[in-house]
Structure formats: C-alpha cells, structure tokens
Amino acid sequence: MSNISECKTCTGCTACKSICPLNAIEMKEDEEGFISPFIDKDKCTNCGLCAKTCPELSSTKYNESLSCFAAAASDEIRKNSSSGGIFRVIAEKVLEENGYVCGAALNNNAEVEHIIINKKEDLHKLQKSKYVQSNLKNCFIDIKELLENNKKVFFCGTPCQVAGLNNFLKKDYENLLTADLVCHGVPSPKALKIFFDENIKLKSDEKFLTLDFRDKAYNDWNPDFTTTATTTATTYVMSNAFNGAFLSDLINRKSCSTCKYATQNRVGDFTLGDFWGIKHHKKSLDDKKGTSCVLINNLKAEKFWEKIQDKLKFSEKVPAKIAYKTNRNFREPLPAHRYRELFLNNLGKKPFENILKSCSKFSPDCAILNFWWTSNYGAILTAYALQQVLENMGITSQLVNYQYGYKKKLFKNSLFENFANKYLNISEKLSSKKDFDKLAKSVNTFLVGSDQVFNTYMTKNRLNEYLLGFPMTEAKRVAISASFGVEKLNITNELRYRYKNYLKMFDYITVRETSGIDICKKEFDCDAQWLIDPVFIADKKIYENICQTATLDCSGKILTYVLDENQKYKDKYKELSTKFNKEVFSITKNNVNVQDWLNAIKTCEYMITDSFHGMCFAIIFNKPFICIVNKDRGAARFSSLFDKLDIQKSCLYENISDVNIDMIDFQTTNYQTVNNNLAEIQRTAFDKVKSMMYDDKILSNDALAAQINILKDKNFKKPIRDSKLIQYDITETRCNLRIFGIKFSFKRK
Ligand SMILES: Cc1cc2nc3c(=O)[nH]c(=O)nc-3n(C[C@H](O)[C@H](O)[C@H](O)COP(=O)(O)OP(=O)(O)OC[C@H]3O[C@@H](n4cnc5c(N)ncnc54)[C@H](O)[C@@H]3O)c2cc1C
Ligand code: SF4
Numbered sequence: 234m235s236n237i238s239e240c241k242t243c244t245g246c247t248a249c250k251s252i253c254p255l256n257a258i259e260m261k262e263d264e265e266g267f268i269s270p271f272i273d274k275d276k277c278t279n280c281g282l283c284a285k286t287c288p289e290l291s292s293t294k295y296n297e298s299l300s301c302f303a304a305a306a307s308d309e310i311r312k313n314s315s316s317g318g319i320f321r322v323i324a325e326k327v328l329e330e331n332g333y334v335c336g337a338a339l340n341n342n343a344e345v346e347h348i349i350i351n352k353k354e355d356l357h358k359l360q361k362s363k364y365v366q367s368n369l370k371n372c373f374i375d376i377k378e379l380l381e382n383n384k385k386v387f388f389c390g391t392p393c394q395v396a397g398l399n400n401f402l403k404k405d406y407e408n409l410l411t412a413d414l415v416c417h418g419v420p421s422p423k424a425l426k427i428f429f430d431e432n433i434k435l436k437s438d439e440k441f442l443t444l445d446f447r448d449k450a451y452n453d454w455n456p457d458f459t460t461t462a463t464t465t466a467t468t469y470v471m472s473n474a475f476n477g478a479f480l481s482d483l484i485n486r487k488s489c490s491t492c493k494y495a496t497q498n499r500v501g502d503f504t505l506g507d508f509w510g511i512k513h514h515k516k517s518l519d520d521k522k523g524t525s526c527v528l529i530n531n532l533k534a535e536k537f538w539e540k541i542q543d544k545l546k547f548s549e550k551v552p553a554k555i556a557y558k559t560n561r562n563f564r565e566p567l568p569a570h571r572y573r574e575l576f577l578n579n580l581g582k583k584p585f586e587n588i589l590k591s592c593s594k595f596s597p598d599c600a601i602l603n604f605w606w607t608s609n610y611g612a613i614l615t616a617y618a619l620q621q622v623l624e625n626m627g628i629t630s631q632l633v634n635y636q637y638g639y640k641k642k643l644f645k646n647s648l649f650e651n652f653a654n655k656y657l658n659i660s661e662k663l664s665s666k667k668d669f670d671k672l673a674k675s676v677n678t679f680l681v682g683s684d685q686v687f688n689t690y691m692t693k694n695r696l697n698e699y700l701l702g703f704p705m706t707e708a709k710r711v712a713i714s715a716s717f718g719v720e721k722l723n724i725t726n727e728l729r730y731r732y733k734n735y736l737k738m739f740d741y742i743t744v745r746e747t748s749g750i751d752i753c754k755k756e757f758d759c760d761a762q763w764l765i766d767p768v769f770i771a772d773k774k775i776y777e778n779i780c781q782t783a784t785l786d787c788s789g790k791i792l793t794y795v796l797d798e799n800q801k802y803k804d805k806y807k808e809l810s811t812k813f814n815k816e817v818f819s820i821t822k823n824n825v826n827v828q829d830w831l832n833a834i835k836t837c838e839y840m841i842t843d844s845f846h847g848m849c850f851a852i853i854f855n856k857p858f859i860c861i862v863n864k865d866r867g868a869a870r871f872s873s874l875f876d877k878l879d880i881q882k883s884c885l886y887e888n889i890s891d892v893n894i895d896m897i898d899f900q901t902t903n904y905q906t907v908n909n910n911l912a913e914i915q916r917t918a919f920d921k922v923k924s925m926m927y928d929d930k931i932l933s934n935d936a937l938a939a940q941i942n943i944l945k946d947k948n949f950k951k952p953i954r955d956s957k958l959i960q961y962d963i964t965e966t967r968c969n970l971r972i973f974g975i976k977f978s979f980k981r982k
C-alpha cells in the first residue's frame with residue numbers, strides 16, 4: 234500500500250500527517266465528526282512513507298508489563314484528577330526536571346486538543362479525562378523538536394496516540410517518557426459539541442470555562458459519572474446522556490471496536506487506568522477518592538516510578554492479573570453498539586437524549602412479531618428488509634424472540650442462526666406471559682408482519698402474541714404487509730369473533746395480497762390497504778452488500794430453488810439443461826447459507842422456483858425465471874404481485890408438468906417496465922410505512938370496545954358477550970371501566 238487512503242481502522246493518530254514530507258495530509262473532521270486524515274492527491278507522490286509509519290498498517294512495538302501497582306496521589310491532587318492522580322505526580326516531576334508535558338486540554342470552545350506545557354501553573358489544564366477524541370494537532374512534530382534539543386518530554390494519551398508517536402519518532406529517545414491510558418474508546422467531538430450546545434445555553438455575558446466529565450464533587454470516585462460545565466456565571470450539572478452514549482459504545486470511533494491496544498501488552502512506558510474493583514482485593518486500597526492502576530512497562534518507567542514514591546499517598550504492588558480481570562479493556566476491545574451508525578447519523582436531527590433513548594438496547598422505537606426465526610430464506614430476509622427500512626427512517630426496532638414450538642434451539646439450522654446473529658436485531662428470548670407484559674411496558678409501537686402472520690391456521694393459538702393482545706391499550710399496533718396465505722377464509726364463528734376483536738385494535742392494517750383487503754372487510758369489518766412485501770421496499774443495495782460476503786456463484790447456470798421438489802422436477806431440469814446447454818445448480822430447502830442463497834440468485838442465468846420469496850429476489854435481481862405455484866402454500870400472493878408489477882403470467886405455472894420445454898425462452902418479463910413500476914410502488918410504500926410509524930396514535934371507540942371484549946375473554950374462561958356487565962366511563966383522555974368489579978383505566982390518546 235503506497236499511502237494511507239485504504240486504512241480501514243484509522244485512529245486519527247496524526248503519525249501519517251506528521252511524517253509526510255510534502256504536507257499532503259490534512260487532519261479534518263470526517264462525516265461522523267472524528268478527526269481523520271485526508272490526502273491532497275495533487276500533492277501526494279505515493280512515496281509510501283505515511284503507510285510505513287501508520288501503526289495500523291505497519292507494526293507497533295509493545296512492552297510486556299514488569300509490574301502493577303494500586304496507587305494514589307495526595308487528596309488535593311486527586312480532587313482534580315479523574316482517577317488516582319498519578320498523571321499529575323509524574324508530570325510534576327518532569328516539570329521539576331525542566332521538562333515538557335503533552336496532554337489533552339479543553340479550549341475555550343469546549344473542544345479537546347493536546348497541548349504542550351512547561352509550567353506547573355498550566356498543569357491543571359491537562360488533568361482529568363476528557364471523554365472525546367483529542368485533536369493532536371502538530372504535537373508530534375513539536376515533541377520531536379524538543380527531544381532533538383535534549384529536552385525531557387512526558388506524553389500522555391490513548392494507546393493509539395502513543396503508538397502513533399512512537400512510530401513517527403522511529404527511535405527510542407531516552408529523554409521521552411510516555412503513559413498510555415486504559416482506553417474504553419473515544420467519542421466523536423461532533424457528538425460532544427451537539428450535546429453541549431443542546432444542554433448549555435450561554436447568556437450574552439456568560440463565558441464557558443471548563444467541562445468536568447467526572448466531577449468528583451458529585452460522585453466521589455465512582456463508575457457512575459456526573460458531568461458538569463462551569464461558566465463565568467455558574468456550574469451546570471449536565472444530563473447523563475453523553476456518558477450513557479459513550480459507555481454504551483454508541484458514539485465512539487469505529488476503530489475502537491477493533492482496537493489492537495486493548496491488550497495486556499502495552500505501547501507506553503507507563504499505563505494508567507482506574508483500578509475499579511481494587512476493594513475486592515484489599516479494602517484499604519479504596520478510600521473512594523480515586524485509586525489508579527499503574528502498569529510499569531519497562532526499565533525506564535521502573536526507574537522513574539521509584540523517584541516519585543515519596544509523593545504518593547499510597548502505592549502497593551498487586552498481581553497484574555487482578556487489573557486484567559477487573560478491566561475488560563486489558564483483554565479485548567469493546568464492540569460498537571449495533572445502532573452506532575444510526576445514532577451518529579441522527580446527531581443534530583433529533584435531540585441527543587431522544588436518540589439515546591431509542592438506540593439504547595432495551596427500548597427500541599418498536600417491536601416486531603413475525604417468523605424471522607424459522608429456517609427459511611424468505612422469512613429471515615423479510616425480517617431483515619423490514620428492519621433496514623425502519624432504520625432508514627431513523628426508527629430502531631427489535632424482532633421479538635418468541636419461537637413457539639422451538640423450546641430448546643433457536644434454529645434447526647445454524648446457517649440461519651449465523652445470519653440472524655450478524656444481521657438482525659433480536660430481543661431477549663420471550664416465553665412467558667410475564668415476558669410479554671414486560672415488553673408491553675417498554676415499547677410503545679408494535680408491528681406484525683410481514684409474511685403469513687395472519688394465517689389463521691398458524692396463529693389461531695397465538696392471537697395474544699401475533700395479533701397483539703398483550704400490549705397496553707394506548708400502544709400503537711401496525712400490521713405491515715401481513716398475509717392470510719389464502720384467498721378465502723374458512724374459519725369457525727368463534728375464531729372469526731376473536732380475530733375481529735384483535736384486528737379492530739390495530740391502528741393500521743396493511744396486507745401483502747389484494748385478496749387480504751376483502752378478507753379484512755368481509756370477515757372482520759376492518760379496513761386494510763395493500764402494501765408490497767418489505768423485501769421490495771428496502772434498497773436493493775442492502776442485498777448487494779450481503780452478496781459480497783457470499784462464496785457461492787451461479788454465473789452461467791440455471792438455478793433451481795424448489796421447496797416441494799420431486800422426480801418430475803428433476804426430469805424437467807435435465808431437459809432444460811440440454812435445451813439451454815447450461816449446468817443446473819439446485820438449492821433445496823436450506824442447504825446453503827443465506828448469503829450464498831442470495832448470491833446464487835443474483836449471479837444465475839435463469840431461475841426456476843416454487844418459492845414466493847425466491848421469485849421476489851429473482852425480480853429484484855432482474856433474473857429471467859419461471860415459477861411453479863404450490864396452491865397448498867398459498868397462490869394468491871403470486872398473482873397479486875404479478876398484477877401490481879405488470880409481469881406476464883406466462884412464466885407462472887400451476888404444475889411442473891405444464892412446463893413445455895420447447896416453448897420456454899425465459900424472456901417473458903420486461904424488466905424495464907417492472908423496474909419502473911417497482912420504483913413507484915417502493916416510493917409510495919416507504920412513505921406509507923413512514924406515516925404509519927410517525928402518525929400520532931388515536932384510540933377509536935371501536936378499538937376500545939374490541940379491547941373490552943378481549944379483556945373479557947382473557948379474564949373469564951368462557952367469552953362473555955353480555956355488555957350489561959360492563960360499566961364505561963369515557964372522558965376525552967381516559968377510559969375507565971369495570972368488568973365484574975375489575976377496574977381498568979386506559980389513556981385514550
Ligand atoms: C477517552 C478515555 C477513555 C478511558 N477509558 C478508561 C477505561 O475504560 N478504564 C480505565 O480504567 N481508565 C480509562 N481511562 C483512563 C482514566 O479515565 C484516567 O484518565 C486515568 O486513570 C488517569 O487518571 P489520573 O487520575 O492519573 O489522571 P487524570 O488527571 O485524570 O488524567 C489526565 C491525563 O489523561 C489524558 N487525557 C484526558 N483526556 C484525554 C483524551 N481525550 N485523549 C487522550 N488523553 C486524554 C490527559 O492528557 C492527561 O494526561 C480513559 C481515559 C480517557 C481519556
Ligand atoms: S504517500 Fe508520501 S507524499 Fe503521499 S501522503 Fe503519504 S507520505 Fe505524503
């Protein structure tokens with residue numbers, strides 16, 4: 234690699250920028266607000282020096298720690314330090330020896346940058362952890378100059394910064410001392426700025442003085458941080474949202490999630506961190522004012538450490554394994570939160586606190602019930618597509634992990650499990666009524682769909698879950714492209730009555746097949762609208778990205794994906810293979826992983842399928858296909874889609890025996906027309922989903938009456954239809970009712 238342009242794990246350490254002989258690299262804010270290198274192609278000669286210097290692209294020197302201490306400075310120093318104040322004690326000694334100290338300081342605009350000082354009265358600026366990426370500016374170049382002039386320098390920063398400095402300097406300077414911090418990760422400076430501006434509205438005569446991310450005046454030394462901002466007028470106690478986002482890994486630099494410095498071997502001479510949990514080793518080493526974990530990583534640090542022992546309140550050697558055990562950052566990097574990108578994309582668009590609330594693990598904006606957990610390509614990709622569509626609208630979601638009939642194992646097939654773990658956002662496992670009650674209290678919007686979630690055969694015993702009986706009355710209920718799986722229903726009056734009550738509770742019902750609109754009206758007196766399957770609403774790019782990780786390629790082949798395969802099919806494959814002179818590749822129910830399944834469709838020449846979603850993806854990838862409809866699995870969905878997209882039904886067969894090899898040319902679908910129709914349908918569908926999600930909930934009297942019926946059915950073993958037993962008291966905002974003396978009270982809006 235001749236320059237750093239392809240560095241995927243850039244930490245923003247500035248080594249490349251500092252070494253470039255042509256000044257071709259500028260450090261600027263990237264899209265997420267992190268300081269990153271940008272190359273001026275006009276100036277760059279591709280000399281390769283930056284890539285050779287970059288710690289991420291070349292090697293880094295690590296030290297094996299010699300010893301570990303639990304230590305603390307005086308109470309006075311610790312009051313103004315985040316941890317045990319060891320940084321200040323080392324720095325004071327270096328200054329006493331006429332040296333220089335380089336560390337992170339806040340400027341007048343509440344931005345963090347590394348500065349170099351040589352006066353004790355400036356040392357307070359460098360004290361305390363600032364939980365945001367610090368801008369190193371030109372510090373590396375200035376440090377080198379000082380070192381070359383035989384000045385002592387002490388540099389303290391995150392390990393990636395220390396590694397950057399070491400690689401830039403290229404040699405061990407005896408007059409340089411470094412300390413790397415145990416590092417959880419660095420948040421985006423843009424996130425801090427937005428958070429600060431939202432929280433502090435300075436008056437015209439008020440000036441910002443300082444930010445304290447861990448104000449010990451409020452919390453002692455404690456992992457629950459309190460952040461304060463001091464101005465010329467007062468001290469503000471800030472909300473905990475910034476620390477929450479930082480510690481949940483929602484706003485940290487991407488490189489932090491794969492950080493190669495999160496290990497016991499260290500790049501600095503010293504390592505400084507909080508000695509959380511030291512009290513479990515020895516109670517007296519935690520006086521609640523701050524205890525540092527100090528690793529001595531080489532002889533230079535060991536010698537220096539001896540020199541400052543008399544300045545410490547306490548310093549006790551402890552087995553390093555205690556530090557390694559209590560601090561995860563010594564063992565592995567902390568993975569980025571699943572919604573990291575979503576959070577950073579929403580910065581500035583919504584209030585910081587609201588983004589945090591919706592991105593935090595236990596309170597997504599909505600919960601989804603569908604059959605994502607069955608080992609079925611269509612089901613899992615539908616769930617994925619729906620989550621992606623919602624994410625695109627700035628809505629976080631969780632698929633409810635409720636797998637009836639599968640008590641022990643998530644999937645019968647680990648190929649699907651691996652995909653689900655990687656691509657889906659799934660809730661904790663739910664099995665009891667208590668679990669559903671808990672979910673009902675934590676989420677306000679519930680989605681059912683897509684796929685055959687309204688199939689009465691599949692869900693008749695799960696109405697409370699799949700027809701959303703469990704959420705609070707005031708929760709929003711939306712059916713997304715739900716399917717009955719049949720064109721006409723054949724159900725008992727009892728089931729019809731129950732279904733109707735549940736469906737009446739929905740705020741919006743959209744169905745995948747046009748026949749579903751009639752079923753809703755005729756059978757349940759409910760209004761429904763048609764909505765295309767979510768796999769078509771999502772951007773095609775999401776599937777192309779998945780395909781990049783596939784290994785199966787079906788270029789030049791006829792792909793068959795047939796769920797109900799038999800000898801007749803196999804005979805036809807042979808004939809087709811001969812006619813088109815192409816090899817046949819067959820995927821049966823689930824013999825390849827989801828990525829390979831998608832890529833097989835994307836790359837094949839022609840496709841034969843009896844699967845609805847197999848056909849959907851053939852359409853998405855514009856593949857010539859023929860489809861054999863299995864009536865038992867539901868035929869309505871095929872013809873409904875063909876009508877909407879204006880696809881010739883001549884590629885649709887009722888039986889494999891009907892396929893006339895001589896007549897087949899695989900060219901009946903005009904993809905130009907289909908794509909135009911699809912683009913329009915996709916746009917309307919996206920807007921429809923967005924308005925259903927964002928519109929305010931209005932509880933109708935119809936829905937209230939249905940809720941009462943459901944409650945009666947739930948509370949009494951036999952359905953009670955006698956309305957005299959119920960007393961209503963409906964006001965504009967609440968509905969209070971009493972059934973057999975049991976009180977219920979609901980918000981109406
Ligand atoms: C972003 C960040 C994440 C951290 N994560 C952890 C963690 O997960 N576990 C843990 O045990 N310790 C962590 N620490 C270290 C811890 O917070 C203390 O900084 C450390 O224990 C030193 O404490 P002290 O009392 O000796 O000195 P303090 O006075 O508290 O620290 C001052 C030193 O920290 C440096 N510093 C402050 N902010 C930054 C910054 N943004 N970038 C680079 N250097 C900075 C200053 O240059 C100065 O040298 C982290 C520190 C930072 C900055
Ligand atoms: S390749 Fe050479 S000239 Fe180009 S940015 Fe890197 S160091 Fe500078």
Ligand code: SF4
Nearest residue numbers: 243244246247249287
């Ligand atoms: S890690 Fe450092 S040296 Fe490498 S590209 Fe990023 S800023 Fe440059």
Ligand code: SF4
Nearest residue numbers: 392393416418489492
């Ligand atoms: S976690 Fe790693 S990459 Fe991120 S700031 Fe800390 S040392 Fe650098």
